[in-house]
């Protein structure tokens with residue numbers, strides 16, 4: 147069989163890759179989307195996202211993947227001192243919600259929509275290498291079920307292969323990347339079958355159990371997604387950091403114990419995955435614009451919340467638009483215009499927040515408008531740059547006050 151040539155090959159069918167492939171295919175480009183695992187597959191993720199995501203998903207209806215809508219967050223410090231924060235407190239102008247989804251369902255729905263848009267979707271196919279071949283790019287890939295690799299060529303490659311992918315290194319981009327780490331479990335659970343008082347409209351965030359991070363419980367249809375993340379940046383390999391891994395496991399178990407949910411440690415499947423958090427603007431495409439990185443492969447995780455789904459989807463759409471418009475070298479600038487100011491401000495706020503989490507809990511999280519503001523920040527409706535100076539001023543003066551009291 148001859149080598150098949152595409153306009154665009156997209157590596158990785160997470161939210162970034164699928165939306166990139168869908169956008170390009172809808173515009174009539176010849177697109178292939180290669181995904182390592184057969185779909186549907188488990189993806190290590192909390193699966194919580196602001197509903198503004200819908201704006202970037204074309205015709206994919208929320209009913210295809212949204213399992214629940216969260217309207218309030220129960221915040222705790224060391225599993226106590228609970229504060230119930232409403233996303234839509236009285237007097238707010240427009241209702242907002244956080245969507246709860248399972249990534250296995252969402253990613254498969256996206257891949258199906260991508261195939262329907264005309265892309266060739268190949269799951270269970272590992273991209274092994276990416277090389278330049280004159281003015282083309284050559285991908286060598288291998289189906290999981292076969293030993294026989296095959297070759298495909300393209301004018302452009304979109305690297306959407308996540309935190310552990312190969313495209314960033316092959317493109318000689320993101321050489322100094324830094325990552326954080328998050329972990330989750332799926333605890334089987336049906337609302338109403340236990341004494342737990344909180345329903346599916348409540349998500350839970352815990353700030354005192356993990357140094358430099360937070361833990362969460364996100365309610366799903368048939369389970370609770372219980373997880374924790376540490377947001378201090380490390381050089382790879384972060385998965386081998388036993389101290390962090392132990393902290394994250396302890397925080398997750400902390401929830402089970404605080405809620406008196408029965409468990410057998412050896413039966414729990416902990417899933418951990420690096421979080422390639424934004425650490426500042428850097429080139430996200432090769433100089434000639436043939437290879438573009440999107441989503442986690444581009445390090446587009448918000449350094450304050452650790453969320454990445456919305457930014458993955460946005461970057462996928464923007465990358466494809468740059469190709470459609472024949473202007474691939476505009477890509478990094480477009481991404482930087484979209485997120486750099488917001489994420490840079492989020493990074494400086496995160497440094498303070500996670501260094502003094504108890505103070506931040508008391509002053510920021512428990513503020514009557516705290517949950518609403520956090521949701522607006524998450525949705526990009528409010529910029530971190532708009533609140534950074536005032537918030538840092540407040541936190542610093544509270545810090546000085548508590549030092550003075552201590553002395």
Ligand SMILES: Cc1cc2nc3c(=O)[nH]c(=O)nc-3n(C[C@H](O)[C@H](O)[C@H](O)COP(=O)(O)OP(=O)(O)OC[C@H]3O[C@@H](n4cnc5c(N)ncnc54)[C@H](O)[C@@H]3O)c2cc1C
Nearest residue numbers: 158160161162182191192193194273308441442453454455
């Ligand atoms: C524990 C945890 C919880 C999180 N919770 C949230 C949350 O609640 N909300 C939120 O917004 N974000 C969350 N995130 C972050 C979010 O999961 C990522 O930002 C998001 O998945 C990025 O999407 P992506 O498409 O860029 O990459 P991914 O979703 O990682 O997709 C990359 C795809 O590429 C495939 N791939 C990799 N290598 C190859 C290869 N060689 N060949 C072919 N395919 C390949 C992978 O199999 C994968 O399907 C969480 C992350 C973690 C670790």
